[in-house]
Amino acid sequence: xxxxxxxxxxxxxxxxxxxxxxxxxxxxxxxxxxxxxxxxxxxxxxxxxxxxxxxxxxxxxxxxxxxxxxxxxxxxxxxxxxxxxxxxxxxxxxxxxxxxxxxxxxxxxx
Amino acid sequence: xxxxxxxxxxxxxxxxxxxxxxxxxxxxxxxxxxxxxxxxxxxxxxxxxxxxxxxxxxxxxxxxxxxxxxxxxxxxxxxxxxxxxxxxxxxxxxxxxxxxxxxxxxxxxxxxxxxxxxxxxxxxxxxxxxxxxxxxxxxxxxxxxxxxxxxxxxxxxxxxxxxxxxxxxxxxxxxxxxxxxxxxxxxxxxxxxxxxxxxxxxxxxxxxxxxxxxxxxxxxxxxxxxxxxxxxxxxxxxxxxxxxxxxxxxxxxxxxxxxxxxxxxxxxxxxxxxxxxxxxxxxxxxxxxxxxxxxxxxxxxxxxxxxxxxxxxxxxxxxxxxxxxxxxxxxxxxxxxxxxxxxxxxxxxxxxxxxxxxxxxxxxxxxxxxxxxxxxxxxxxxxxxxxxxxxxxxxxxxxxxxxxxxxxx
Numbered sequence: 058x059x060x061x062x063x064x065x066x067x068x069x070x071x072x073x074x075x076x077x078x079x080x081x082x083x084x085x086x087x088x089x090x091x092x093x094x095x096x097x098x099x100x101x102x103x104x105x106x107x108x109x110x111x112x113x114x115x116x117x118x119x120x121x122x123x124x125x126x127x128x129x130x131x132x133x134x135x136x137x138x139x140x141x142x143x144x145x146x147x148x149x150x151x152x153x154x155x156x157x158x159x160x161x162x163x164x165x166x167x
Numbered sequence: 168x169x170x171x172x173x174x175x176x177x178x179x180x181x182x183x184x185x186x187x188x189x190x191x192x193x194x195x196x197x198x199x200x201x202x203x204x205x206x207x208x209x210x211x212x213x214x215x216x217x218x219x220x221x222x223x224x225x226x227x228x229x230x231x232x233x234x235x236x237x238x239x240x241x242x243x244x245x246x247x248x249x250x251x252x253x254x255x256x257x258x259x260x261x262x263x264x265x266x267x268x269x270x271x272x273x274x275x276x277x278x279x280x281x282x283x284x285x286x287x288x289x290x291x292x293x294x295x296x297x298x299x300x301x302x303x304x305x306x307x308x309x310x311x312x313x314x315x316x317x318x319x320x321x322x323x324x325x326x327x328x329x330x331x332x333x334x335x336x337x338x339x340x341x342x343x344x345x346x347x348x349x350x351x352x353x354x355x356x357x358x359x360x361x362x363x364x365x366x367x368x369x370x371x372x373x374x375x376x377x378x379x380x381x382x383x384x385x386x387x388x389x390x391x392x393x394x395x396x397x398x399x400x401x402x403x404x405x406x407x408x409x410x411x412x413x414x415x416x417x418x419x420x421x422x423x424x425x426x427x428x429x430x431x432x433x434x435x436x437x438x439x440x441x442x443x444x445x446x447x448x449x450x451x452x453x454x455x456x457x458x459x460x461x462x463x464x465x466x467x468x469x470x471x472x473x474x475x476x477x478x479x480x481x482x483x484x485x486x487x488x489x490x491x492x493x494x495x496x497x498x499x500x501x502x503x504x505x506x507x508x509x510x511x512x513x514x515x516x517x518x519x520x521x522x523x524x525x526x527x528x529x530x531x532x533x534x535x536x537x538x539x540x541x542x543x544x545x546x547x548x549x550x551x552x553x554x555x556x557x558x559x560x561x562x563x564x565x566x567x568x569x570x571x572x573x574x575x576x
Contacts, residue, residue: 098190098191098194098327099325099326099327101327121189123189123335124338134334136332136333136334136361139333139361140332140333141330141331141332141333141364141365142329142330142332142365146187146188146189146190146191146329147189147190148187148188148189148190149332149334149335150332150334150335150337150338155334155337155338156353
């Protein structure tokens with residue numbers, strides 16, 4: 058499985074038609090950094106299929122934790138099997154932020 | 168504690184508080200702040216209970232817009248849209264310059280529900296409004312792929328909403344528990360979130376239903392929850408419904424069944440005389456059923472808070488006399504559905520005849536059916552100078568045979 062960072066990722070050179078298709082599906086290309094990023098999320102399923110076709114591997118996008126802003130993959134989530142939207146959209150809560158906070162010794166004393 | 172619905176009490180008032188769909192929220196805010204002025208209207212689409220309406224309300228609150236709302240309970244014909252939406256979108260009120268309100272925002276909820284004769288011309292009227300609007304126009308739909316919405320999609324910026332993730336639902340439940348001072352086991356919240364299948368509204372409702380003040384919410388408490396959207400067929404629903412021993416049992420069954428409410432109501436009505444052989448019990452059961460029907464009508468497509476009364480009356484109809492149950496063979500699907508299925512070809516034929524009469528006689532299909540068809544039938548049966556009539560109306564031999572043997576008049 059290939060995990061892509063939605064903010065910027067590299068792709069192998071693709072033919073013109075494929076490139077146009079990727080742009081139509083919502084990718085943005087930054088020629089300076091030679092990086093693709095996701096601009097529009099409406100056709101994300103089709104986009105993922107196309108990327109899988111190009112990379113010849115299953116594609117997954119990184120998630121950003123809405124609490125601590127770290128990027129993480131869905132494969133680390135224990136709910137990935139029962140998740141209604143799999144790895145889309147791109148914001149979630151990471152395992153560390155989700156777990157109940159451990160009560161410190163000092164808090165126990167009070 | 169249980170007097171207020173938590174869904175309403177904790178409804179987000181700012182965009183930041185709306186759970187999930189960060190990309191959709193960003194796009195929407197950019198559009199609202201006029202950073203993407205290519206389209207004058209926006210269409211939010213996605214499954215129910217994911218925050219489309221909540222986001223619009225939160226945005227209106229945050230950006231100080233006054234919402235002019237038209238939803239599925241309003242008629243949305245060309246006339247109705249023009250009467251409400253044109254004044255709301257064509258004029259900029261003086262209050263735009265006040266600090267309290269920044270102007271109007273037209274919100275049309277459930278636009279995929281625009282249908283039939285009642286809403287004739289509605290879509291084209293909306294398109295005209297979008298072209299001439301001076302205020303934000305927002306629409307929401309569950310299914311944007313409908314044929315009738317295609318012209319609307321061309322003039323709108325499309326924003327897709329996804330179901331809420333389980334961790335996000337857990338976070339929302341945790342927040343509510345903290346504010347309501349409810350102690351909880353993390354696993355209990357986990358179970359509620361998993362059970363909700365991405366529907367935040369139902370998760371919050373479940374939490375409110377299970378929690379009690381001063382008591383810790385445990386995994387044991389959540390065992391009473393039945394999985395939502397479980398695929399229970401009509402047959403199994405009826406079987407469980409009629410064999411029920413208590414109102415509670417039937418309530419749980421109805422909550423987990425995915426049978427259409429109207430089909431269920433019809434099927435129960437059809438089978439009731441087989442269930443209750445005692446006339447008194449049957450009358451009582453039908454009384455509850457009629458109450459359920461009244462509430463189904465009131466629920467419509469938006470007053471879902473009344474659904475509990477619909478279920479409650481259905482449950483009471485099933486539990487009039489649980490002891491008298493003897494197994495019987497169910498009538499399923501409902502008689503009305505079967506009748507409609509068997510008569511479909513006949514109705515289509517009659518419709519095509521009425522259209523032909525309508526074209527020649529300048530009358531509506533309904534008038535043709537009610538006034539012209541009975542006489543036409545008599546004339547055809549008497550077979551006097553009928554050839555001219557058949558030619559003039561351009562009736563096919565099949566249609567002539569059908570009309571001659573028509574039994575409905």
